Amino acid sequence: xxxxxxxxxxxxxxxxxxxxxxxxxxxxxxxxxxxxxxxxxxxxxxxxxxxxxxxxxxxxxxxxxxxxxxxxxxxxxxxxxxxxxxxxxxxxxxxxxxxxxxxxxxxxxxxxxxxxxxxxxxxxxxxxxxxxxxxxxxxxxxxxxxxxxxxxxxxxxxxxxxxxxxxxxxxxxxxxxxxxxxxxxxxxxxxxxxxxxxxxxxxxxxxxxxxxxxxxxxxxxxxxxxxxxxxxxxxxxxxxxxxxxxxxxxxxxxxxxx
Numbered sequence: 001x002x003x004x005x006x007x008x009x010x011x012x013x014x015x016x017x018x019x020x021x022x023x024x025x026x027x028x029x030x031x032x033x034x035x036x037x038x039x040x041x042x043x044x045x046x047x048x049x050x051x052x053x054x055x056x057x058x059x060x061x062x063x064x065x066x067x068x069x070x071x072x073x074x075x076x077x078x079x080x081x082x083x084x085x086x087x088x089x090x091x092x093x094x095x096x097x098x099x100x101x102x103x104x105x106x107x108x109x110x111x112x113x114x115x116x117x118x119x120x121x122x123x124x125x126x127x128x129x130x131x132x133x134x135x136x137x138x139x140x141x142x143x144x145x146x147x148x149x150x151x152x153x154x155x156x157x158x159x160x161x162x163x164x165x166x167x168x169x170x171x172x173x174x175x176x177x178x179x180x181x182x183x184x185x186x187x188x189x190x191x192x193x194x195x196x197x198x199x200x201x202x203x204x205x206x207x208x209x210x211x212x213x214x215x216x217x218x219x220x221x222x223x224x225x226x227x228x229x230x231x232x233x234x235x236x237x238x239x240x241x242x243x244x245x246x247x248x249x250x251x252x253x254x255x256x257x258x
Contacts (some may be wrong), residue, residue, distance in 0.1 A: 054075075067091060104143065130158065137160055162180060173206070199223060213234045
């Protein structure tokens, strides 16, 4: 099996994912042929906060510093990060810890903490055209080539500032938030775009990161919508082509009021 590295971010839209190739037999319309597919590599990474393991995440092996920084912010374990170091499969985060709550397995499949949900304070509003622009930016050649990935993007002041693809949709959010944390970007002026569905655990990540607008190509749930409403997050779902549905805080999308 061949092992290669996909290019770092650039105009191609690639985000640096490791992959291999695998031969298989494809059945189509009564015919069988041999194919060789691109297969994403996954691994397990331990996230330690101040020396204590807080999660073991199955993820792709790029943007690991961002994953660690974003995870502790998005789960409400900290509201700032002092440093992040990667040693093998261990991601070492140093930050003032705010929450020591119990863990649970979220609907996104990852480790989640019962730390509560912060309320987002922001005056940010965007246009319908900007919602569509965020949605279009979610597209990734890596997703198209492998069919195995979720992707997330982060926009600040109308500019794409972070993009991540991963086998876990929760990881993609942690990675783009972590990129903003490490770069010192004001997250209250950011818009988050995602491929995956938005249950409460995913919406909580955006709220705890202080992001006021969340755009997804997929659906939400009753608890996801309730969490967004309570947290002050505009939840935009089914964003595809020239349409989208706003479930909460429509005042954050200009021109929606009849």
